[in-house]
Amino acid sequence: MPIISKRLQAAANLLTKCKSVADIGTDHALLPIHLVREGIAKKVIACDIAKGPLDVARANVTRFGLDDKIELRLANGLDGLAPNECNQITILGMGGETIADIIGAADWVRDKNVTLILQPMSCDDRLREYLITVGFEIITEVAVSSQGRVYTVIKANFSGDRKTYGKEFKYIGKLPQSNSDEAKAFIKRRLNSMKKCMAEIENIERKKALYDELKAATKTIEKLI
Ligand SMILES: C[S@@+](CC[C@H](N)C(=O)[O-])C[C@H]1O[C@@H](n2cnc3c(N)ncnc32)[C@H](O)[C@@H]1O
Structure with missing residues (x-):
């Protein structure tokens, strides 16, 4: 046991x-x-x-x-x-x-x-x-x-x-390489939280750099899943 x-x-x-x-x-x-x-x-x-x-x-x-x-x-x-x-x-x-x-x-x-x-x-x-x-x-x-x-x-x-890593790396690391159902679930959950964050900061000028980073990272992650 x-x-x-x-x-x-x-x-x-x-x-x-x-x-x-x-x-x-x-x-x-x-x-x-x-x-x-x-x-x-x-x-x-x-x-x-x-x-x-x-x-x-x-x-x-x-x-x-x-x-x-x-x-x-x-x-x-x-x-x-x-x-x-x-x-x-x-x-x-x-x-x-x-x-x-x-x-x-x-x-x-x-x-x-x-x-x-x-x-x-x-x-x-x-x-x-x-x-x-x-x-x-x-x-x-x-x-x-x-x-x-x-x-x-x-x-x-x-x-x-x-x-040098892509903008997505800090959010999902090497999980795409493991290709397991758990990794896919983790990445999906992360993608959802990133999109939620983007919606919250979209119109905040001082958060523009973060918004742009999230936009680029989510685009790459969407291609990976
Ligand atoms: C939630 S428990 C995790 C226990 C175990 N590692 C696990 O993953 O199941 C976190 C433990 O880390 C200890 N801890 C927190 N900060 C620490 C630090 N700076 N140095 C050493 N231990 C720390 C806490 O006292 C607690 O016992």
Whole structure:
């Protein structure tokens, strides 16, 4: 019986087997427990900014007898890790802007050997924009339908190249390449929200640049679906 949601499973699927993974904002520590039980990671460093979630995490880790494999740390973002302590890092279930802030506060993750698995609950466009602006590359992106919502999960590495992307990229990333029903559902929902936003700002002069960007991006997205 799996102990994790399809959303967390989708993130786990993007990891490769390794010695240690860091899970930032671990909350209940269900992902770390799954990673160790499935042999994906020998050890997990599970961090959270708040004591309450870590207490729940500790109870769960003990219940599964994994106290020697999952280390719990009270820390803001990546502050609790030494540089290069883990080369695969998951940051899941937070807003896209919070995830970008966490990445931005730790220079050492700008390393091609560090892989980030990111799952924004909101503002995925801001997160993609941040990643590509500072030189991360989105390696792959999958959509997953879980508990009545469709989420995107992003795998990214630092490359240092600030590539040029089409105007649509920050809104839908690499989801068109995955060609799944979930990705199509995510893209459709995004297209609807972009059109709604366009209707709201159409006559606002100071929002013209955003309107033009949305117009160009929606045109491209419509051709892709
Ligand atoms: C909604 S839960 C997500 C839990 C789990 N990652 C998941 O996806 O199911 C968000 C967790 O992130 C933690 N959190 C929020 N901001 C954080 C930060 N800056 N650093 C570390 N943890 C943070 C919260 O305390 C909370 O436990």
